[in-house]
Amino acid sequence: MKKRGKGQLIVLSGPSGVGKSTVIAELFSQRENIYFSISYTTRQPRVGEQNGVNYHFVTREEFEGMIARQELLEHAEYVGNYYGTSQKVIDEKLEAGIDVLLDIEVKGAAKVRARRPDALFIFVIPPSFEELSRRLHARNTDSEDVIQGRLEKAREEFSQIPNYDYLVINDKVSNAVEEISAILKASECKVANRETIYKGVFAL
């Protein structure tokens, strides 16, 4: 019996340092039929970045073409460069029954919410603010000023939590992954997502 219909659109946000990338990597290692949406950008690749892995690197003309053809779910311009998410790719995956995960900051998420209120909006928090600070320091990549800036930004982002559906606590990667998996499974069980099944089974 086929229990799944279309894929689910998942929007994941959370402050820098919360450990989202590790959680996503672990989630993807455990699940099938889930696709990580890779953003498009007009900025130059940094050393080590690969086209189609970190970003889809495109020209300004190509990006503006996507805007004109309304192929983008959301886009923004930062420091003279475009960043955006392809609606077209997402829709193709969802239609094929594949879940699509967007790792996106709160402003982009708000734009997605306006167009796709049916998506699952998940915000990842650390167990405490002190722990977030500790994780940012442990990375050993940023100056104290940059870290303080990230913590300040985190506070702003937390104020957007009420706009999300779910709050996942990354006290331990395995716990956070378990919570996200439960959210995805529960969503599959929503009556709206199983309409085809019960109407088929009971010839309603």
Add this chain to the structure above:
Amino acid sequence: MKKRGKGQLIVLSGPSGVGKSTVIAELFSQRENIYFSISYTTRQPRVGEQNGVNYHFVTREEFEGMIARQELLEHAEYVGNYYGTSQKVIDEKLEAGIDVLLDIEVKGAAKVRARRPDALFIFVIPPSFEELSRRLHARNTDSEDVIQGRLEKAREEFSQIPNYDYLVINDKVSNAVEEISAILKASECKVANRETIYKGVFAL
């Protein structure tokens, strides 16, 4: 870190023969902090039925006292006997952080929905109508007439599925239990249910 606040009210419905009792027994064997709400009734105990296990058996005067004191979440009269659910007991459990499960048919569920729209409404279906018929026959307890009556009633009940939040498919007990567990875990992660946590953590 305390991740749970109040308990969750869970309303489980599904047609006779779908295997709800087995699913509930297995769910309860796997979970802590979950309470099965035992109905009150004025009917006489049948052979083998125990007070406080199958039902709380009370007198008509006691039951009408509960109605008068508005202690019941829902109640109805069938064939001259009262049946009802104590709101008081449920509230005490939920306040103590314990989930409460009501095994209740669609009409009672509708009454609960009117007063507690925040509850989780879950409907359990068989993988097919033929399978439901097979399970009812396999019980070997009912006459063909009674079975046909139950199947007819099941069709009526299925028409109420759009009023539920979640649809769980009992193709296999372990699958159904896994789905219900995911629904409960996802519900714990809802932003509304974790308000105290994030407001506490981030001093918002």
